Structure formats: structure tokens, C-alpha cells
Amino acid sequence: MSEQNQSRNSDGRDFPWQHVIGFILSIVLTLLSLWIAFKTSLSTGMIMAIIIGFAFLQAAVQLFMFMHVTESEDGRFQMWNMVHAFIAFVIIIVGSIWVMSFGMSYMNHM
Amino acid sequence: MNHHVDHFFVKGDPMIYAADLMIIMTTLAVIFVLTYYKKWKWLWNEWLTTVDHKKIGIMYIIAAVLMMFRGGVDALLMRAQLTVPNEDFLDPQHYNEIFTTHGTIMILFMAMPFIIGLMNVAVPLQIGARDVAFPYLNALSFWSFFTAAMLFNLSFVIGGSPDAGWTAYAPLAEPELDPGVGQNFYLLSLQISGFSTLATGINFFVTILKMRAPGMSMMKLPIFSWSILVTSAIIIFAFPILAIALALMTFDRLFGAHFFTLTGEGLPMMWANLFWLWGHPEVYIVILPAFGVFSEVISTFSKKRLFGYKAMVWSMVLIGFLSLIVWVHHFFTMGAGPDVNSFFSISTMAIAIPTGVKIFNWLGTMFRGRIQFTTPMLWSLAFIPCFTIGGITGVMLAMAAADYQYHNSYFLVAHFHFVLISGTVFGCIAGLLYWYPKMFGHMLNEKIGKWAFWLFVPGFLICFLPMFFLGLDGMTRRVYTFSNSHWTDLNVIASIGAALMGIGFMVLVYNMIWSARYGKRDKTGDPWDGRTLEWATPTPIPHYNFALIPRIKRLDEFWYVKQNNEPSVLRSLPVSKLKPIHMPNSSGRPFVMSWLFFIVGFAAVFYVYWVAALALIGVLVCMGLRSFEIDDGHYVSVEEIKRTEKNRIKEA
């Protein structure tokens, strides 16, 4: 691992443009979502759809700009990591919604 | 702050005064011994700052055995209270606190550290590595677990213990129904130790994937290390869920949020859902490593390679996956619809299939083997029938419709103790006895060991078998007393069994003390005639583990090298090949940082936020210092390696 880091740093201590761009993109995406939720009069379903879309974009920004998914010498691990993350996502989020759905009518008055 | 500080010291109970006194006396005794024998420096240099996985493993195990004692005392108190009807030895509040701390300590501060201790000792050695992937993080994991355990235990004498069960169900555990600070102790100490476990999971996942000796493909990985790989994957899945759930409830309690409260649109059932999303995988986190231990032990003492190694691996992977999709079987009665309950009923039962495969593999390994009845082997043999009982009753519980009858009865209590004790506890003990000579350089006395076994295991059966019948007869769980005199006989029997287990545990500990002085010293490093790489290292193990990293050609490499007298660096070291070895430096920072965590937790428990904030800044400063630190480790010289390994050196 250390060798890989060295080769990346050796071509100069140039400015971490990737990180800055990623940072700005994340902030912009977050602000955009806030704006859409608070300031537009779209239907709730529409707002949800757009925000979820932004969330995926944001996740991609994180993975590529900060977490170096493309830089590993062994992409297989990265792929398994993402599969693991995806399974976790489905089980936790989708599973919880399904299991808890019987009580959700209670939330109608929200 | 305010009124909570008035109740700072728990007053009015003689048992707690006794505990106060014991804590003070023990602390003074420790300080005295360390000062008198001038051991402070040694303690700091050799232990408190170490990043050596073997020493960290030993510290984990010592802490786990101490916690087993604490949890065991709680258990005996509960059994004492429930021996005869209408007893008033413990009042209801005290009883609630005891079963809460018993459950929490046994699962999180006994089983978890015991297993993490064993994996620390064995995994890097088994895979032919010099250390874990992140040694500094490993030290941080240990110390933050340790301080979290201290924080939790402190609740007994300061502030008051949590009393809402180890499951801490909302809304019961929320401030309206549970004022006082006990539940805060639960939330914050679990948060810190959960962080530590997650770090360990990541550490070992990377270690096993990245640091195996050359040639050790996944299908040549020793089975215990395989079990730890699957366990680490489950940890990485499950522990973030716990962290979030605890954080949400902490917000409820400390900052007046309403995630799980009855008021303010809270969703109390969501706590049960999140808790078991972590909680069920958690029981597999503590059982799979035990399966790994049994596989190693049974194969070693049957003098045969593990029967159906591949089936074992795949069944563990499958169990690992299935363990993630069965959590609802803990609350079939919550009110979810038939579709939800059916799905989780079937997925739960499906786990019995790979588990059954494993049982047949263990039996197959012993079949026509030359079985040696050593103490680790005895514990492994006892595991098989006991665990089968636990598994079968588990399938009974898994039928959602029938569970309406068994739910929250003593039948459940009997079931999960059958799986947890015969699986996890027997596994931890078997692993400890098995690796003991490797860890400490001497054998345990087999005769005393057999006494411990023959007290503990029958004690366990006498204690828990009657509970199945009590449960079927209607005795419910978490009651502090009962008045039905039909239940007296079985309860008396159960209490006798519990006492036998207590005596067995004491004999086990006595064996360690006895053997430290008189036990047979082991200089070979391979007293059991082992199969895997850890037995190829000399004892005491040099801190760099392997002077030369072996090249692996098959499963159980060391065994075949020995059998066929093959030349290999596992047996002798050609001097010409030795090179300086790079090792990480010790560091005191994980120790300091973890005590800062402790202060954060302790202050937050009492709502003293400015202290918590200061300590948290201290933590951040430690992290900052670490990130600017240039620490390239150090080299062990060839001279030193030669001196350490002089018995194994081959001039050539």
C-alpha cells in the first residue's frame, strides 16, 4: 500500500483538485436538495424522487473523488465492497420499511 | 447536572457498600503491588503501550474472564432469588438491574472480547503474518473496549445500573419511564465498545484478505481464520446499525429528541427493529468463531484433516448471509402481518440446514480418527449434543405461530443459553485451553481441567434443561419472583446447576493460577502436534512472529511438512536468508485516547456537557497528532533474530 501512495505523491505535491471539486460538488448537491425541498412547490413524490437521485450522485462523488475506487491495484475487492454495501442497503432500508409498514398508518396525520 | 449529581453514589444497599469497599481495596492492592515490585515502567512499556497482537489478545482474554466472573455473580444472584417462591432477597428494582447488566455484560463485555482475544492471538499466526493490518488501530480497539467496560461496570456503584433489559426496549428505556442515569451508562458504553468492535472487524477483514503468506489461497486458509473472516464481514454489516440506534436513543435521552418515544411522533417499535437488525447478526458474530475453534480442535485431536473443509467454508458463508435476514423472529408478536412473519419464519429455519451440515462434518472428522481426549477436545465434544438441543428448540421458536406461545417464557431463556453457552462459552474455553501453551509457554493441568469440565458441563445441563419445562408450564422471563409452588422443584434444580457451574468456573481459574507455577513448561512450541502455522512458531513467540515468512502449498501445511520431513522454514531457518524485519512502534496514545473516551462517556451520562466537550477535544487532538506523526516503525536486526531463534537456525 505504501508504495502505491508514494508513486501518487511523487509527481509533485500538486494541489488536490479532485478533493476540492468533490467538496464543492457535495455542497452544491446538498444545497440543491434543500432548495428543492423547501422552496419549490413540486409534489412530495417528485421531491423525493429528485432528492434520491441527488443522493446517488452524491454517493458517486464520494466514491470517485474521495475514496479512490478507481485507483486500487485490485478492483475485485472494491467490487465486493460495493456489493456488500448494496446488500446492506437493501436489507436495512427496504427490510425495515417492509417490517415496520404495519404501524405506518399511525403516521398519516403527519 | 442538577439532581442527578445528588444521586452520584448509590446508597443504602449493603451489597453495594461491599462492592465499593472491594473496588477500593483492589485498586489499592494493585497500586501497592506495582509500586512495591517496581513494575510501573514494565507495565507501561510492555502492556499499556503495546501494539503487538499477541499481547493485545491476552489482555482481551483477561478482561473477558474478569467480566465472566462479574456476569456469573449476577447470574448466581438471580438464581438465588428465584430458587423458591416469594423470596425477598432482591427487590424488583435490583433484580431488573441485575438481569440487565448480566445480559449486557455477557454478550458485549464477555463473549465479544473473549472472541476478539482469541482472534488476536491466533489469526495473524495462522495466516503467516507478522501482525494485523493496522496494529495501532488494534491497540485503540482494545483500550476503548476496556474503558467502555469500566464505564459500564461503574454504573453499579455510581449513578445506578441500567434496568431496561439488555435489549433496552423503547419506550421502556426512554426517560419518561426510566429516569435516572443507568440507561445513559448503557447507551454510552455500548457506543464506545461498538466503535471498538467495528474497528476490529475492519482490521481483521483486511488482515485476512491482504496479509496471508504467499501461496495461501482462500481455500488453504485455516478454518478458524475463515470463521473470523465471515465474522468480520458480519461485524461490518451490523455494528453501524447499533451505532445509529444507540445514537438516536442517546439523542432522545440527553437532548429531548423523540425518535423512539411514545410522544412527539416517535416510533418505539423502530427501536426493536433496529436493535435486532444488529442483535441477531450479533449472536452469529459470537457463534461462528466458536465453530471455527471447534473445527480446529476436533481436527487436531482426531489427527485428521477436517472432513468436508469446503462444505464448512460455504456453510459459514451461507450462515453469515442468512443471519442478516432473520431478525424479525425476535418480535414475531409485535404485530407485523402474516407475510412478514412467514418470511422471517422460513429464513430462520433455513439456518438449521448449513448448521446441520457442520455438525455432520465434525462427526465425519472424528469418524475413524485417533481421538485424544484432551480438555479442549472434551469441551468441543460436549458442544455437539448441547448445541443440537439449542438448535432444535430454536427451530421450534422459529415457527411464528408457535412463538406466540413460547415468546418471553423460560423456554426462550433455556434455548438461547443452550446455544450461547454450549456454543460461545464452550468455544471460548476450548480455544483458550487449546492456545494456552502458545500464549503463556506452559501447559494447563489436564486433571484440574477435567474437574472443571465435569463440574461445569453437567451443571449447565442441570441448570438449563428444567427451564424448557418451566417455560412450557407458563413461567415467564424477567420476573423477579414467582408464587406458583408447582415450579419450586424445577427452580431448585436449576439453582443447584447454576452453583455447579460457578464452582466449575472457579476450578478453571484455579487451574490457571496453579499451572502458572507448576504447569509443565513447553519449549517445543508445538505441544499438541498441531496442523496450522501458529504451531510452527517457537514459544515464547518472537514479537515479529515469523523470522521468515513461509510459502504455503496446501491446507495444513505444517502438518504435512512434519509428516514427510520436508525441508521448510517452518522447521529450520537458513541463516543466509534472514533479513532485518520491519515492525511498528509502540504508542501510548491509544491508551490515553481511550481514557478520554471514558471521560466523554462518563460526563455525558451525568449531563455535564462541558467536561464531555473538553474530553472530546482531547480525542480530536490525539487524532490530529497521530495524523501528523511520522512513524516509520523500526527494524529488528538479523543479529537479534539469530539470538531469538538460536535453536532453529541452520547454518547454510
Ligand code: HEM
Ligand atoms: C439453529 C439456529 C437458531 C434458531 C432457529 C434460533 C431461533 C431463535 C428465535 C426464534 C428466538 C426468539 C424467540 C422469542 O423471542 O420468542 C431466539 C432468541 C434468541 N436466540 Fe436464537 N436461534 C438460533 C441460534 C442462536 C444462536 C447461535 C445464538 C447465540 C449464540 C442465539 C441466541 C439467541 C438469543 C440471545 C435470544 C434471545 C433474545 C432475547 O433476549 O429476546 N440463537 N432464537
Ligand SMILES: [Cu+2]
Ligand atoms: Cu435471532
